[in-house]
Amino acid sequence: MKYTINDFHKKAIEDYHLQNDWPQEVLTETKIIDSKILKDDSYIDLPFVTIDGEDAKDFDDAIFCELIPDGFNLKVAIADVSHYVKENSALDDEAMKRATSTYLPRKVIPMLPEKLSNEVCSLQPNRYRRVLYADILLDKDGHVKSYEFKRAMIKSAARLTYNEVESYLKNGFQKLTSDFKQSLETSYLLFQKLLELRSYRGALELEISEPILKLNSEGTIKSLFSKKRMLAHQLIEEFMLVANVCAANILRKNFSNSVFRNHDYPESLKIDRLSQSLKRRGLNWNGSPEDVNNLPILMDRLKNRPDKSTLHIMVLQSMQRATYESICKGHFGLKFEEYTHFTSPIRRYPDLMVHRLLKSLIDKRAESRSNDALEDWDELLEHCSIKERDSEFASKQVTQSLICSHCKQFKGKSFKGYISGVKDFGLFVDIPELFTTGMLHVSELPSDRYSFNARSQSLDGRRRGNKFIHGDKIEVYIGEIFELEGKISLYY
Known part of the structure; x- marks a missing residue:
């Protein structure tokens, strides 16, 4: 039997219970949302830019960076989804059920209807958009000195792609004459400082080959190659990490329970197995279940090995999955004592929860929860972790089905x-x-x-x-x- 990409989509949707259709109540609520957004007093006239993939439409985040006398001022603006998706609405209930957007090859199952994800909330260039932004002051070495979360309205100066920005970072900014040139140059300076801090704190650097599928008009593989990791990807990642850490810090200070992204230490048995596997490959790594913090030393030793990619996968297999929880446990892989997700509320429900908590602080509204509510909160975060995993597995399943079709020739x-x-x-x-x-x-x-x-x-x-x-x-x-x-x- 000859299968098509639609068959693969259908099976993944069924296997992982993904919601592919919108309830009528959601469509009705979406229809009445006004697409016209007029400038108001909260507008900040700065040349923010978005940096995303070539095919992206849901632009969650925009950045602006400038030099100040004793360091940097980084502003990370995130789409204000909670302005449109109200708690206990049909839109909110459906977003909660989905918990995440799922990106399959040639198909997106969004957490929010496209009118919101690709239009009203998306930080499109030259359009007024509501945001919640982190206003962060950093010293000359990239350490956060202070931060503040604010509501605002911005107008993105440009929709840049990773490829464009990569070219600027590698070849210089001389050809740029736009308003955002200075911001990009300063962003690169700060990015270099943040990379140094990342290395210093011992964050894991796993280089895992991810397949990129180029499909033809029939939805079969035309070419298959490894995803290239760019400086532009890393720059945005580092800026989002800074904003997420600031969000986690303010949540931890102000709420006994909220939303955190935790990554526990590896299990003893898996570390022991990893150590045994490495020894068979001639690597006497003295990592032990009691001392896994020296993993960065191991990663440094793997840099120039021809089997580096294989060894990195073995290290990844020894790790636990990151999860959402209401108490802060820290993030082992990133080496942060506190961490959350703030930067993608268009496609992740926990980020939307974080936005609502931050707004309650901005508006000075007390957020108190009963024991029953806290139990519901924990169940919701567990649900989000499960849906994230299901979404990831569904995407991998479709990808592998396409690769299997490609492999018939072999x-x-x-x-x-x-x-x-x-x-x-x-x-x-x-x-x-x-x-x-x-x-x-x-x-x-x-x-x-x-x-x-x-x-x-x-x-x-x-x-x-x-x-x-x-x-x-x-x-x-x-x-x-x-x-x-x-x-x-x-x-x-």
């Missing part, structure tokens, strides 16, 4: 990979060249009596001494392909 051909997972029934093998993972069933391995060793993450042959260990290199052949499920069986 059936019977051999590829080099490495063992990324071990179970009693077989091995998961990552094939970097194809950006996919296949299953090598135990019955396809050389004849032996295999037992699963959980501690060493290996399949051990008890008769002939064959051994297959997590992280080991392996050559496999492409076998049966199950496009709809996004799965590939391998043979040895």
